Amino acid sequence: AMASSGPQNPSQIMPLELVDKCIGSKIHIKMKGDKELVGTLLGFDPYVNMVLEDVVVYEISSQGKKVTRLEQILLNGNNIALMIPGGEGPDN
Amino acid sequence: MSSTRQTPSDFLKQIIHRPVVVKLNSGVDYRGVLVCLDGFMNIVLDQTEEYINGQLKAKYGIAFLRGNNVLYISAQKRKA
Numbered sequence A: 001a002m003a004s005s006g007p008q009n010p011s012q013i014m015p016l017e018l019v020d021k022c023i024g025s026k027i028h029i030k031m032k033g034d035k036e037l038v039g040t041l042l043g044f045d046p047y048v049n050m051v052l053e054d055v056v057v058y059e060i061s062s063q064g065k066k067v068t069r070l071e072q073i074l075l076n077g078n079n080i081a082l083m084i085p086g087g088e089g090p091d092n
Numbered sequence B: 001m002s003s004t005r006q007t008p009s010d011f012l013k014q015i016i017h018r019p020v021v022v023k024l025n026s027g028v029d030y031r032g033v034l035v036c037l038d039g040f041m042n043i044v045l046d047q048t049e050e051y052i053n054g055q056l057k058a059k060y061g062i063a064f065l066r067g068n069n070v071l072y073i074s075a076q077k078r079k080a
Helices: A015-021 B008-015
Strands: A026-031 A035-044 A050-061 A064-075 A080-085 B019-024 B029-037 B043-052 B055-065 B070-075
Touching (some): A015 A035, A015 A080, A035 A064, A035 B008, B008 B070, B019 B043
Antiparallel strands (some): A026 A035, A026 A080, A035 A050, A050 A064, A064 B070, B029 B043, B043 B055
């Protein structure tokens, strides 16, 4: 079983390690509901609350996308559904 | 120009006493000066303004925001 695997196989990567590798790069985050964000990841904590800079927030509705720009934010990890390292956002 | 690695608690220490925007899950925005906050994202703001759908709806002296409602806390970057 996974729990008894002993020393980590170097080819096995844990989720938070993947997030850590993304620090300093762009990340695309999809929230629960109709919001997405793209920004540069500065750091995060074990709850995956995230510090981001130069953020674009997309609010997606039937009327189109509303865009907000923010310089630096702490995003509450509670509402994060999906994270895409290097992602460019919903305009792709 | 890019900032160094910063955890949430570093960020929070840095933004205290600065003007911030707090967005709640409901979409309501609160702007004010950050007085204090805790690890649950409970926040106290001074000179608080409440924006609903981008429109200023109310002003409060001091306001307490319960952390479970907070989507994000946003601050202007400090110019060097």
